[in-house]
Amino acid sequence: MSALIHDTSAPKASWIVYSDGDFKKLDEVNFYTNNQALNYGTGVFEGIRAYWSSSSSQLNLFRVEEHYVRLIESAKALKIDLGLTINDLVEITIELIKINNFKQDIYIRPMALKKSLMPGEKFGVKLSGVSSTLCINAMPMGQYVNSLGINCLLSSWQRVSKEAIPSYAKITGLYVNSALAYEEAREEGFDDAIMLNSQGDCTEATTSNVFIVSNDTVKTPPPSAGLLNGITRQSVFELCSYLGISCIESNLNKQDLLAADECFLTGTGVEILPVIGLNQKKFGDSAGRMTTKISELYDDIKKNRVSSFSHWITPVY
Template identity: 40%
Template structure:
């Protein structure tokens, strides 16, 4: 972390170099934890960092905790305030990425979820683009997406991301930018760490929640923006692999990925092989919204520093 002097760990703000866990920690050994990725965007005109859909991220973290039998001693409002305070303490006036992690902190041998100590860490660090946002070349992964009855995809479980790591490395080592994963039934699920949308015959479609997807905050944002601002109602349904080859546009999305148009899948061009118009429009709209420049969506943006006079 280039300029993060402090982190929040188990009830207190501490110097970042003290943010360590034992090698015997249960969450480290067995992946028994869950996390969120939360972006904050710097608005130069407002001199403000806006944390995007902060409450929704923590609502999802608390749902993940419930699935993993983790009991955090913080309310939603306390988590929101802790997050803003951490950015202020680090005096970060740039795009940032917050990572809250709730995990089993007991130092014991034995795989289980019950009767273990629950710990919490929050970090904040500068972050630019996670993936290329001007045109991704994707490959369909040979690794299938984990099933809800194996490791629940609707929770951001730390250990589950080994599944994503297999797919991401396979894609990168095969010359692609990103992977697209299928369910065990062979339907499109999501990227290695992103939800996916396709434009097919003028209709915007995305895999349904039953397709072992993470119910993404950015996914929800796009569905709302596409309908309210551009007139596209998103259809949630099963999507076959070959529809990736015939779609007019495809884009991946997520807190890290933001909105990342796809220009080819398995060496086949998407549309004309260039970033499509819908993807461009959504990108432009999204970046205005997350930086607090769109008045209709200002309630999605939590300001970190003292409130500023809003511009028209």
């Protein structure tokens, strides 16, 4: 069943990263063992993709501004003031890519981390009185999942509720929940996990949002279920509207998921990923009809081939 393709390429020490206001080699970045984010999970991050177009010899950042709007919002949740505007962040990212001279599909990972206690601050788990730092890594990354479709397990792990940790923010510590669910799924022979909330309603997969198709209507759980309102998720609403497909938010329980005609995941990393099986239920051998339509349009948009969506693209070179 294992359909995930793992990129095992190790980061290269010669790659240049942005850290603490400077561009440096990856092996020149130091984190101390008392780093607060390392100890307590008090960091926030983003995942951004840029796609190389060989026809125009251009590297196109995809929805980069939306990702930095979210990074700033996530940072505020942990009392981190980046002191940078969205434009500043986009400019730093473009500079970083140019320095590395990447001319292929890449993935950008900005992280804002709580760093160390300010002078005079007492030891403890806290947010105020702690310094912070911003790092941005960029690395080559193509498709890392099998786009033909994956099999998911309905996890026995519940999604951390938004009343416990705000789900609008991409907080590093929250991902322990995803890692546990992912491991359980892998141990049982599945590729990824979908988690429910305490009411038994669907939230999201470990690093992506969940959609189903039922009677020609595309449905996805609302953010109030306790999920990250993914940028790809939001894109799917616009894609459906462009394609004339009805797309609604609706709470979905286990029975709704298992009775669906199609199911797919969305995320910057996985893009539009068909789910061909859920627990013992089989949706099909490959992507369903609606999933294929949405996925094909997404592919065209990310390659900047659809003029009405060109505002989602920011060229690097």
